[in-house]
Amino acid sequence: xxxxxxxxxxxxxxxxxxSRVINHSGYVKKETREKVEQVISEIGFVSNEIAKSMAxxxxxxxxxxxxxxxxLFFGELLNSVEKELYQRGYMLMLCNSSExxxxxxxxxxxxxxxxxxxxxxxxxxxxxxxxEKQFPIVSFDRRFEDVPCVSSDNYQGGVxxxxxxxxxxxxxxxxxxxxxxxxxxxxxxxxxxxxKGFIEELRRxxxxxVINIEYPLGDYNYIPETVYQSVIDHPEVDGIFANNDNIAxxxxxxxxxxxxxxxxxxxxxxxxxxxxxxxxxxxxxxISQDPDAIAIALVESVVSRINGNKVNxxxxxxxxxxxxxx
Amino acid sequence: xxxxxxxxxxxxxxxxxxSRVINHSGYVKKETREKVEQVISEIGFVSNEIAKSMAxxxxxxxxxxxxxxxxLFFGELLNSVEKELYQRGYMLMLCNSSExxxxxxxxxxxxxxxxxxxxxxxxxxxxxxxxEKQFPIVSFDRRFEDVPCVSSDNYQGGVxxxxxxxxxxxxxxxxxxxxxxxxxxxxxxxxxxxxKGFIEELRRxxxxxVINIEYPLGDYNYIPETVYQSVIDHPEVDGIFANNDNIAxxxxxxxxxxxxxxxxxxxxxxxxxxxxxxxxxxxxxxISQDPDAIAIALVESVVSRINGNKVNxxxxxxxxxxxxxx
DNA sequence: TTGTAAGCGTTATCAC
DNA sequence: GTGATAACGCTTACAA
Numbered sequence: 001x002x003x004x005x006x007x008x009x010x011x012x013x014x015x016x017x018x019s020r021v022i023n024h025s026g027y028v029k030k031e032t033r034e035k036v037e038q039v040i041s042e043i044g045f046v047s048n049e050i051a052k053s054m055a056x057x058x059x060x061x062x063x064x065x066x067x068x069x070x071x072l073f074f075g076e077l078l079n080s081v082e083k084e085l086y087q088r089g090y091m092l093m094l095c096n097s098s099e100x101x102x103x104x105x106x107x108x109x110x111x112x113x114x115x116x117x118x119x120x121x122x123x124x125x126x127x128x129x130x131x132e133k134q135f136p137i138v139s140f141d142r143r144f145e146d147v148p149c150v151s152s153d154n155y156q157g158g159v160x161x162x163x164x165x166x167x168x169x170x171x172x173x174x175x176x177x178x179x180x181x182x183x184x185x186x187x188x189x190x191x192x193x194x195x196k197g198f199i200e201e202l203r204r205x206x207x208x209x210v211i212n213i214e215y216p217l218g219d220y221n222y223i224p225e226t227v228y229q230s231v232i233d234h235p236e237v238d239g240i241f242a243n244n245d246n247i248a249x250x251x252x253x254x255x256x257x258x259x260x261x262x263x264x265x266x267x268x269x270x271x272x273x274x275x276x277x278x279x280x281x282x283x284x285x286x287i288s289q290d291p292d293a294i295a296i297a298l299v300e301s302v303v304s305r306i307n308g309n310k311v312n313x314x315x316x317x318x319x320x321x322x323x324x325x326x
Numbered sequence: 327x328x329x330x331x332x333x334x335x336x337x338x339x340x341x342x343x344x345s346r347v348i349n350h351s352g353y354v355k356k357e358t359r360e361k362v363e364q365v366i367s368e369i370g371f372v373s374n375e376i377a378k379s380m381a382x383x384x385x386x387x388x389x390x391x392x393x394x395x396x397x398l399f400f401g402e403l404l405n406s407v408e409k410e411l412y413q414r415g416y417m418l419m420l421c422n423s424s425e426x427x428x429x430x431x432x433x434x435x436x437x438x439x440x441x442x443x444x445x446x447x448x449x450x451x452x453x454x455x456x457x458e459k460q461f462p463i464v465s466f467d468r469r470f471e472d473v474p475c476v477s478s479d480n481y482q483g484g485v486x487x488x489x490x491x492x493x494x495x496x497x498x499x500x501x502x503x504x505x506x507x508x509x510x511x512x513x514x515x516x517x518x519x520x521x522k523g524f525i526e527e528l529r530r531x532x533x534x535x536v537i538n539i540e541y542p543l544g545d546y547n548y549i550p551e552t553v554y555q556s557v558i559d560h561p562e563v564d565g566i567f568a569n570n571d572n573i574a575x576x577x578x579x580x581x582x583x584x585x586x587x588x589x590x591x592x593x594x595x596x597x598x599x600x601x602x603x604x605x606x607x608x609x610x611x612x613i614s615q616d617p618d619a620i621a622i623a624l625v626e627s628v629v630s631r632i633n634g635n636k637v638n639x640x641x642x643x644x645x646x647x648x649x650x651x652x
Numbered sequence: 653t654t655g656t657a658a659g660c661g662t663t664a665t666c667a668c
Numbered sequence: 669g670t671g672a673t674a675a676c677g678c679t680t681a682c683a684a
Contacts, residue, residue: 001438003677014655019679026680027653049439050385051677053376054660061419068405075401079394082422086429091441093387094420096408103412112327113375114661115417253607281579281607329661340671345663352664353669377661380676440677 002045011039022047058117062302063093065107065121071220071246072276073289074122077140080295081120088303090117099220101125111135118302124189124217136305138298141190148305149313150297151190157287157318158197161241161269164285164326166205170239170267173202173210176227176251177243178217191243194271194287198241211237223247228254238266245270245284252284252325267326274321282324289318328371337365348373384443388628389419391433391447397546397572398602399615400448403466406621407446414629416443425546427451437461444628450515450543462631464624467516474637476623477516483613483644484523487567487595490611490652492531496565496593499528499536502553502577503569504543517569520597520613524567537563549573554580564592565652571596571610578610578651593652600647608650615644 004022008015013032020026021036028036039045053059062085069075082092093116095107104127110116111132118136121127131137133146141151165173175195199210213230215223223246231237231251242248248270252262260266263285274286297314304311330348334341339358346352347362354362365371379385388411395401408418419442421433430453436442437458444462447453457463459472467477491499501521525536539556541549549572557563557577568574574596578588586592589611600612623640630637 001440001677005677008655015678016656016680017654020654023679029653032653046435046438048677049436049441050376050379050383051660052679054380054662054677055679057376057660059376069395069401069408070398070405072396072398072401075395075398075404078401078420079396079422082395082420083424086421091436092420094404094408094418096405098409109372110375110417112372114327115375327661331661334671341662342664342671342673343669346670349663355669358669374661377676378663380661380678381663383676 061116062118063116065095073272076291080291084295084299138301148311152289154193155197158194159201162201165239172237173239174237176213240268245272274323285323285326286321288321387442388444389442391421399598402617406617410621410625444632464627475639478615480519481523484520485527488527491565498563499565500563502539566594571598600649611649611652612647614647
């Protein structure tokens with residue numbers, strides 16, 4: 001591959017001049033510029049980005065750490081984050097952690113190794129001890145001390161679900177979620193506020209008994225049988241709020257298998273947006289997160305951190321997405 | 327950040343020795359190694375990857391160019407590709423092209439700029455004029471001259487769909503797909519073989535009339551109304567093969583809205599694996615692509631090309647995924 | 653306006 | 669075994 005030196009020689013100028021031409025920086029006489037540009041296109045010179053990164057101590061790469069890209073919402077978020085980074089001249093390095101902390105740590109190390117300029121992370125692990133606060137890190141839906149956090153307004157989402165179910169005549173309520181979002185975890189995820197908002201709003205409206213189903217978060221695709229059993233064991237329940245659309249869908253299916261009518265007998269609300277899946281039968285009523293707005297907030301924050309600025313936490317509004325299950 | 331020079335000074339050795347220690351290369355006396363290692367952990371030295379890339383002319387990054395990460399199959403493939411690259415010591419740079427050729431070209435340029443070592447691409451655009459064959463490029467489901475191609479056995483998938491529908495008593499057949507996968511396109515996609523296998527197998531079995539619905543490929547999420555109209559306009563059709571599960575799901579929904587029973591009156595087979603979506607009602611019968619196997623083939627090929635080897639095209643078997651729509 | 657030269661932080665060759 | 673030193677290809681003072 002041709003280098004800047006080859007160009008300089010052939011154009012009969014110094015390498016600094018070539019650099020000025022390709023970066024449109026500093027003063028270059030018109031004829032000189034034209035000469036250089038001609039040589040560049042003649043020999044098909046393309047400047048080497050590694051060398052550039054080396055000199056500038058910056059490589060315009062941001063890593064995005066998330067559990068996987070197979071879940072619809074993650075895929076959407078990933079898509080939006082990449083788009084938004086690209087807009088700002090950054091490329092995205094993807095890390096599917098599968099929730100494995102070893103892999104997460106390796107990507108956190110990428111920052112120290114100057115492999116990436118910044119890191120956006122979405123994790124349920126206790127990665128806190130491994131992150132160094134001076135680096136440009138932004139987290140989604142999870143608070144770490146001194147790390148800016150972007151999250152959906154999960155609490156308000158819970159409130160919205162509670163109100164909708166109440167307004168539509170439900171009397172007995174159930175919440176279903178995995179324990180990484182529960183009250184019994186040491187991990188401080190924003191997502192736990194879905195439950196909190198739901199339960200607290202019901203309490204404010206005079207409902208003090210909510211059946212709270214919590215199961216261990218393993219693989220994101222796995223929902224234990226006991227969850228469905230709990231649903232079946234509580235035929236009195238007529239209003240269910242599930243932690244995400246996947247759970248909601250499975251619960252609806254199990255209810256219908258039992259001969260219950262959704263939403264007539266039981267109303268079910270999910271979380272994420274109800275955009276998911278093939279609408280073979282009905283769409284899920286859901287609290288909708290906005291992947292674009294979240295991505296913009298995440299990218300703005302991380303770029304701002306890269307540029308050495310302090311940034312604040314951001315909370316992104318959620319919407320009620322009308323569907324056919326509540 | 328501390329550098330190798332700081333370590334060398336503090337340990338009272340040369341930088342070459344430090345390099346040997348951190349890379350476990352060459353001979354280093356035990357005591358020297360220990361001394362160096364101690365200093366490294368004392369000052370928390372981490373070696374700079376950009377500098378390493380610079381010296382080695384290699385950065386262990388592979389770009390993956392695909393239309394988006396929101397479609398289930400793409401998300402799955404992306405997930406598997408990242409995992410597989412990671413296994414082999416490469417990181418993944420993601421490019422969601424949204425099918426825009428300008429963006430694709432920019433990522434092809436990443437190769438010239440030494441930004442990435444290799445490129446895996448999934449595109450329907452006519453990017454051929456922009457790719458230089460000497461670079462490590464591998465394509466999925468699309469043939470370019472002198473570029474290794476990995477694809478599912480689309481033809482066989484079409485054959486399987488045809489046989490299943492025939493074996494299960496269908497008489498009037500329809501194929502539905504977008505035109506980037508059709509016969510009327512100049513672009514040579516492997517996916518067009520789904521249609522080809524389906525129609526040719528039917529012909530071999532004596533069926534010469536297949537209704538062939540082709541619509542323009544725009545946004546991957548968009549299916550024109552005319553497609554559904556065509557379905558409705560052909561009430562005699564009792565066996566439909568759709569180019570992917572999304573189309574299949576929408577077609578099923580429209581059929582059921584018309585009061586047709588699926589699979590009793592009409593059988594519908596999709597493509598991708600029927601894994602998608604929330605199973606609110608029924609799963610889609612589908613020809614299943616194997617994202618893991620595809621990812622392994624893609625990554626093996628690209629790494630092999632990076633190492634300067636020639637690689638052959640690979641065709642990955644598909645499976646019949648039993649579902650509830652056929 | 654332009655060129656020389658000193659970084660940027662590694663690896664690798666080659667003496668010692 | 670080990671240490672100078674020359675790449676790697678660029679940016680950017682600083683000098684001219």
